[in-house]
Amino acid sequence: MGTTHITTGENKSSRAKTLGARVLAYAFLALVTLLSLFPLILLIINSTRSNVDLTQGFSIIPGDYFIKNLTKAWNDTNLFTIPRGMINSFIIAASASLLTSYFSAMTAYGIHVYDFKGKKLAFNFILIIMMIPTQISAVGFLKLIGSFGMNNTYWPLIIPSIAAPSVFFYMKQYMQSTMPLEVIEAARVDGSNEFMTFNKIALPMLKPALAVQIIFAFVASWNNFFTPALVLSKSEKWTLPIMISVLRSNLNSNMGDLGEVYMMIMLSILPVIVVYFFVSKYIVQGVALGAVKG
Secondary structure: OHHHHHHHHHHHHHHHHHHHHHHHHHHHHHHHHHHHHHHHHHHHHHOOOOHHHHHOOOOOOOOOOHHHHHHHHHHOOOOOOHHHHHHHHHHHHHHHHHHHHHHHHHHHHHHHHOOOOOHHHHHHHHHHHHOOOHHHHHHHHHHHHHHOOOOOOOHHHHHHHHOOHHHHHHHHHHHHHHOOHHHHHHHHHOOOOHHHHHHHHHHHHOHHHHHHHHHHHHHHHHHOOHHHHHHOOOHHHOOHHHHHHHHHHHHHOOOOOHHHHHHHHHHHHHHHHHHHHHHHHHHHHHHHHOOOOO
């Protein structure tokens, strides 16, 4: 009897400790989630407040200017409109993300599948390029696109995305984890040519990784300000980050509206949130399967 009581008491104590640890874990995760979402919550609140209210300071109480700010931001035709900026950003981001994912996967496939002289040198060279900041080559890049007459076009923002060393590295590591060479050899034995093998066999195996890189590349291109600001000078060609920058610069001359700025920022991140909402499961799956082997 005594042993039974002791065992029961130990079980209850163990369950209580487990429950306490779980409660602490959930409380910590809830706090981290709140801290992570706080900037977004504050952005939504500020988009409902007037310019006068925003200049008076911080507040967590929503205002009643949401519709007015939305109407002003959506229909502001002084230099640009949000619909035009969204279309411009989407054309560039969608094209760049698809090209960078496909051709980086093709490059990684070539390095992973084929054995050739200089293979290690080519791999290391691509990794070295990954470490070079974009700003270093900006002057030469502008001269190059100027010589080709590509100023104020989307081509300089789309074509260079074909060569993306960071995407290549991720795809290469993913292939090492999930793509056995025996599958490729079997396809060759069955008479499949190299492009068919890549497109019909390799790409379906890379779906999670491709989904991850398409999302990341889309977000990076959507939020990119540096290169579009150098290339695009016509307002009808501007992307959303440039438009937001122009609105913010107007604030310094007392010509802008803080409510409109916050509303435009909120509208600019909505497409990204929608994309993440629908494909979040692919992000988790792709990152987990594409982890570097120890």
